[in-house]
Amino acid sequence: MKRLNYLLIIVIASTLAGCGLANDNGELTGVQGRRKWFHSQPFGTVYIPTGTYHTGQSDQDVQSAQIGQNRQVSIPAFYMDDTEISNNEYRQFVYHVVDSLMRQQLSFMDAKNPDFIDYQKKFTQADMDQVVASELYYQEADKYFKRTQWDVRNIKYKWWWEDVVAAAAYNERARRWDDKGRKDFIREETFSIYPDTLVWARDFTYSLNDPMTSAYFWHPKYDDYPVVGVNWNQARAFCNWRTEHINNFYRSLDPNEPTVTDFRLPTEYEFEYAARGGRDGNPYPWGGPYVRNTKGCFLANFKPGRGNYIDDGGIYTVKVNAYFPNDYGLYCMSGNLAEWTSTSFAESGQYIVNDLAPEYRTMAKYEEDDTYKRKMTRGGSWKDIAYYIQNGTRSQYEYQDSAKSFVGFRCAVTYIGRSNKDKD
Numbered sequence: 001m002k003r004l005n006y007l008l009i010i011v012i013a014s015t016l017a018g019c020g021l022a023n024d025n026g027e028l029t030g031v032q033g034r035r036k037w038f039h040s041q042p043f044g045t046v047y048i049p050t051g052t053y054h055t056g057q058s059d060q061d062v063q064s065a066q067i068g069q070n071r072q073v074s075i076p077a078f079y080m081d082d083t084e085i086s087n088n089e090y091r092q093f094v095y096h097v098v099d100s101l102m103r104q105q106l107s108f109m110d111a112k113n114p115d116f117i118d119y120q121k122k123f124t125q126a127d128m129d130q131v132v133a134s135e136l137y138y139q140e141a142d143k144y145f146k147r148t149q150w151d152v153r154n155i156k157y158k159w160w161w162e163d164v165v166a167a168a169a170y171n172e173r174a175r176r177w178d179d180k181g182r183k184d185f186i187r188e189e190t191f192s193i194y195p196d197t198l199v200w201a202r203d204f205t206y207s208l209n210d211p212m213t214s215a216y217f218w219h220p221k222y223d224d225y226p227v228v229g230v231n232w233n234q235a236r237a238f239c240n241w242r243t244e245h246i247n248n249f250y251r252s253l254d255p256n257e258p259t260v261t262d263f264r265l266p267t268e269y270e271f272e273y274a275a276r277g278g279r280d281g282n283p284y285p286w287g288g289p290y291v292r293n294t295k296g297c298f299l300a301n302f303k304p305g306r307g308n309y310i311d312d313g314g315i316y317t318v319k320v321n322a323y324f325p326n327d328y329g330l331y332c333m334s335g336n337l338a339e340w341t342s343t344s345f346a347e348s349g350q351y352i353v354n355d356l357a358p359e360y361r362t363m364a365k366y367e368e369d370d371t372y373k374r375k376m377t378r379g380g381s382w383k384d385i386a387y388y389i390q391n392g393t394r395s396q397y398e399y400q401d402s403a404k405s406f407v408g409f410r411c412a413v414t415y416i417g418r419s420n421k422d423k424d
Contacts, residue, residue, distance in 0.1 A: 037258050039416040042246065045079040046329040047415070048274050055272055055358075056350065057392040058283040067347045068394045073355045075273045077417065080266060081410035083320035083331045084226035084339065085238070087217055090195065093238050096245070097157050097193060098150060102131045152194035159240045160188050165361070187363075191237050195229035199405040212316065212405070224319045226337050226408040232265075232375045232400035235340045235409040239263040242411060266412035267359045268343040268376040268394065275334065275379065275391045277327035283390050285326035285333040291386050299323055300335030301382045302389050309382070316405075317382055334389035337408035338377040338396060345374035345397035364400065373399045381406035 024032070041047060056070035103109075103117045106127050110116040131137070138144075138151045167185040200212040216222050217229070230238070239262065247259040266274070275285045283289050286299050293299055298312035300323060309315045314322070317336055325331045343349070344362040353360050364372035374397045380389030383406050388396060398407055 039260065042079055042260070042263075042413060044081055044083070045411075045413070046082045048075075048078050048080050048270075048328055049278075050077040051075055051273065051278070053273050053276060053280050055269055055392070056394075057390075058281050058288070059390060059392070062387055067350060068392055069350050071350060071355070073269055073273075073353075073358050075270055076357055077415035078266070078270060078412050079415060080270070080274050080328075080330065080412045082325065082329055084337055084408045084410050086224050086320050087227045088223040090227040090230065090238065091217075091223075093241050094155060094194060096241065097155055098136070101136055101155070105131055105134050105136060150194075153192060155192060155194045156190050157193045157237045157241065158188065158190040159237060159244075160186055161240065163187050163363070189233070189237070191233050193234050193237055195227060195234075196231075196403040197229055199229040199403050203405045209405075224321070225317050226320050226332075228317070228337065228405045228408055229403045230407075230409065231403040232340050232398070234403075235265055238409075239265060239411055261414045261416060263411045263413050265340050265342040265409060267357075268341040268378055269353075269358045270412055271333075271339065271341050271378045272391055272394075274328060274330055275326065277330070277333075279327070283392070285330070285391065286324065291389075300389055301332070302335040302380060303383055303385050314382060332379075334379050334391070335384075336382055337379070338381040338384070338388075338398075338406055339379050340398075340407060340409040341376045341378055343376040344372070345376045349376075350394070366401070370399060373401060375400045377407055 052072060052074045054070050054072050057068045061068065099119075100117055102123075103119070103121070106123075108118045108121045110118045132148055135154055136151060138149050142151070143149070162182075163185045170180060170185075195217050197213050197217050200209040200216065203209075216225070217227070242263040243260070250257045250259055276282055277285055279287060284291065284299070291299055291302070291304075298304060301312050301314045301318045303309060304311045312335075314336075318332075320336075321331045322336070323332065326333055342359065342361060344360050346352075346360060349360045362372045376394065377396050377398055378394070380393065380396070384396075387393060398404060
């Protein structure tokens with residue numbers, strides 16, 4: 001019996017040693033043996049350092065709306081895409097979802113983990129014939145010139161996220177957790193994620209934009225142009241997929257490897273801070289106060305004058321890396337496309353948010369009033385006049401379930417650490 005107890009003690013000691021709890025001489029040392037981890041910079045992003053700036057109008061409040069008052073706020077460091085998400089980048093998302101749906105249709109699931117898709121198994125011709133005959137592809141009545149094409153209505157992405165805001169609010173009210181579990185704050189959403197290519201025909205009455213409708217997303221000529229026709233929900237779905245895509249890669253290297261923080265849409269205050277490029281009070285990302293440089297060339301893609309769209313070098317959108325970047329290395333933070341932010345639009349939003357990492361967000365359901373579905377867009381677009389491409393203009397919004405030919409997005413991801421000193 002004594003020998004058994006002795007062996008048990010050895011096993012427990014060995015286990016604790018494996019967890020980093022041994023050899024501390026009874027002192028408070030923290031858990032030992034944890035590897036150092038550095039938040040690597042995601043491909044295609046730039047680092048935006050921690051900082052403070054004055055948000056709001058840098059020029060006259062033309063609309064006299066009183067919704068963009070100046071206020072000092074502080075922003076934690078984050079990474080941000082140096083360009084708007086392009087057609088080809090969004091296409092990677094679409095292709096991945098289609099591939100996943102095809103494998104689910106064929107029951108290509110991992111033998112060790114039946115809940116996960118097996119992405120290594122190869123398709124045979126018989127497999128492809130089976131998929132083409134399924135609802136993932138247009139059937140005879142919907143085929144155009146008998147072509148075999150995806151039914152874009154069925155390209156849907158399912159994902160989950162934790163509603164920490166709701167959880168925190170419940171904890172504050174109830175002061176107890178015994179009647180609620182994590183499941184009560186995990187949200188499941190499913191969205192059709194193919195861009196709405198009809199926006200080019202729908203957004204402009206009595207305007208011949210049919211060629212853009214038929215070619216803009218799929219044609220290789222437009223690969224490096226910003227994706228449009230993506231609503232706020234679809235942009236969030238893209239961010240979720242991008243997070244899982246990179247984290248799955250890290251897990252494939254080491255199952256215990258820490259993962260990155262979530263890719264997400266930037267808040268409107270992060271967007272404005274990044275657009276200013278480290279300056280304070282500048283009307284435009286390049287400094288301002290003019291939209292032309294000393295040679296008379298326009299510095300952004302917008303609507304000069306009274307409809308002279310081509311004077312700035314582009315009649316619709318232009319490539320995502322057109323024009324000069326701002327001091328942070330970000331392209332087209334003004335013009336080209338207005339961009340989705342995570343922030344909900346409210347006329348009083350500037351007054352009610354915190355001065356530390358400010359954000360006002362509502363998660364409106366389909367049946368709720370449209371007022372709660374208004375999401376802030378920033379930066380102005382190719383169809384807007386100069387006032388709307390100013391850094392401080394915050395009067396533009398779109399509804400979260402609507403897609404436009406002049407609205408796109410880029411991703412942000414919070415830097416894990418205090419500031420650029422941690423980065424060094």
